[in-house]
Amino acid sequence: MWEAIDAYLGRLAERASPATVAGYRQDLTAFARFAETRDVVLAERLDAPLARAFLGAERSRGLSPRSLARRRAALSRFADALVSQGQLADNPVRLVRTPKQPGHLPRPLDVDSLARFLDTPHDDSPLACRDQAMLELFYSSGLRLAELAALDLTSLQGGYVRVVGKGGKPRQVPVGRRARAALTQWLAVRGCLTAGAEPALFVGRRGARLGHRAIQKRLAHLCVERGLAEHLHPHRLRHSFASHLLESSQDLRAVQELLGHANLSTTQVYTRLDWQHLATSYDAAHPRAKRRPRSDS
Known part of the structure; x- marks a missing residue:
């Protein structure tokens, strides 16, 4: 089991981000340890009852529905790899239901509050310029935390x-x-923190790439420093x-592309429509939205 997992993660690392590989490693390690408690040490013995028992044990341990769904997804993709290699006849994890996800999503910040937060003056130090560039890029381009942390200098291409x-x-x-x-402004002072050999776009005090946790901590610090009354994190x-x-464009397909969602349904769940604004736009734009009263004959 462990050898099969290591081999799968090695292949995954060739096409996926380090954060994705680390997440899969955590999920599959938890499964392998559970399988050992059931005296299952061969990948070929992965079946639906084992997968169901694993997820049940994780639920009893207090894992959230979101974490359980991630565990199942990792296990299912691992099983797909075993099928492609002839170690399994089919994927038994597909017979196990995905835990129901909660409908809650983080509330977007108010446009005016976010504008005031972003426009708060800073001291123009290299670290302040870096933080401002990260904030603006998160909001301007809708990047995930892992995506921003992985950016290199070469990732910037003109206006994209x-x-x-x-x-x-x-x-x-x-x-x-x-x-x-x-x-x-950040690139003009970036050399104060790092030598020319470092490819990362955003670096820390020691000149190395800024990690996920460091970015989260900087955002939390800026939230307090600038007087934002709400918690702020990259996903928000x-x-x-x-x-x-x-809300501004009403173009769901464009937002889907910008977010990098494979399915439109993900974007529909992820975003919050301002329905009142949408209704107003409809009334103003649709040729048959406004009905003319009939004239009496």
Whole structure:
């Protein structure tokens, strides 16, 4: 089992991000340890009852529905790999139901509150310029935390940024005017923190690539420092980007492409439509939205 998992993760690393590989490793390690408690040490013995028992044990241990769904997805893709190699006849994990996901999503920040937060003056130090560039880029382009952390200098291409999303899928996202200005200011002072050999776009005090946790901590610190009365994290900025853009454009397909969602249904769940605004736009734009009263004959 362990050898099969290691081999699968090795192949996965060739096309997926380090964060994705680390997540799969955590999920599959938990499964392998559970399988050992059932005296299952061969990958060929993976079956639906074992997968169901594993997820049941994880649920009893207190894992959230979201974490359980991630565990199941990792196990199912591992089983798909075993099928392709002839170690399993079919994927037994597909017979196990995905735990129901909660409907809650983080609320987008109010447009005006977010604008005041982003426009708060800073001291123009290299670290402050870096933080401002990260904030603007998160909101301008709707990036995931892992996508922003993985950016290199070469990822910036004119008015666009090239990122590698989930599943190793690349996409090109526009960078707004304010974000471009913040990035220009950051790049002008980036050399104060790092030597020319470091490829990472965002670096820390020691000149190395800024990690996920460090970025999260900086956002939390800026939230307090700038007096934002709400908790701020990268995913909430991404959610605000999607919601604000959808409210303005009503173009669900465009938002789907910018977010890097494979399925439109994901975008529909992820974003929040301002239905009152949508109704107003409909009444103003649709040729048959306004009915003319009949004249009496």
